[in-house]
Amino acid sequence: MKPSTEPISITRGQGGEVEVEGVLDSLAADVLRRAGFLFEPTLRGHWIRLPFDMGRDWENERATWAAEMLSAARYPVRLDPDLRADTPEQAGPSRPARPPTMTAQAPPGRQPRR
Template identity: 60%
Template sequence: MSTAPEPIRITRGRGGQVEVEGTVDSLAWQLLSRAGFLSGPTINGRWIRLPFDMGEDWENERAAWAAQMLATARFPVQLGPGLSPRASGTTQPAIPSQSLPPRTLMR
């Protein structure tokens, strides 16, 4: 019997920073990076977090967007309380709009 993989947790730390805990493979890192997360070395491994002082609204949007991308890629993910932004008058999180480069067709 197999156990469910450990979820990737996106939480607001004691110091107010939005950080990621759990096992993050290369695909998960690419998605987190796309949402604006940074990574750096520590004595025990690496930290993954959003930049400081960007404002709670920005941080919440990025955290929710990262969680949505991870869930879409079928990673088990937990978004901490207070990190899910709400657009006024809606019940869905406000996900930041991103301009993607146009796709090119190969001939």
Template identity: 50%
Template sequence: MSTTPHVVITREPTGNVIAEGGDELAVTLLKRAGFVIETTPRSFWYRLPWDMGEERENQMASHAARMLTAVGYQVELDADLDVNRITTPTDPRGKRVYGHQILSLTDQLNGAGSYTGAASLVQHIVDPEDGVLVRLGEFFEAAAVQANVADTDDGWHLSHLCEDAAATLTSLAEDMRDAGLQMQRLGPPWKRSWQEGVATYYATAPRPRTGATPDVAEPSVTPPNTPRPGRSR
């Protein structure tokens, strides 16, 4: 299985942003994105003009990558050049692109302002034809085939694991196929986010009992009025 990208866009240690690979159409798109040609007697490549500043270079490199990807090229873009890349503390270079796309969808769901909006986001996951669950099932089916090709005990074991994962996802997709519609039917639009809902819950929830009984004040004892001893006449 080849993983060689069609086009590589990277920043050199000198600071130059260069692009290599591709064919005639890729070259045309790179030129349109602002790259200029550099040649030597034995090779050629493309670079962005000098003295543009890193921020502008990153924007142009990201734009070129989007153009190339849109027409089917596989593009390897340096993480430091990608202005659209999502990063996390566990993936500071943003290499887990597809996981971050789901993370972005989760963030949108957390901030949804209505059940209709939430339902639309849920549908991206549970759609029976093109939802994430269905596509993940297909992914593990393909992984099972690839593992089986190894024709070894480890390969067969991994293939069975992937087949089980695919079956689980297929079943889950079937169970969840109407989740978007059910979400939409939950009620009228709401305006607060889930964070606000949690905050409201804790602000209004009754305080738990500690089991201690309140102190009972003991009744005061007033001594009876007794006559003072006096002189008798």
């Protein structure tokens, strides 16, 4: 089977919903389902979208994750720029999640094992 050269488009619609357009095979559909996209039947096929009112950050994370996974599977993907979730490299350095660990030391008066 020859893969389609038409890109899979992930965009934010006029009503604010995140939707997918393009030719999908079963693997691409499974990736989108795993990312949280819903497949709603319509008269012309399926409307593929994320659930409504989950918040823009959640929608951006899911759309970016789906685009990255589809790209890793070598599908041509076009992700709307305003859907791109901030990656850690773009967000800047963050402080450590927990303080640095300390090495174990023998209690006073006891010789360390060698």
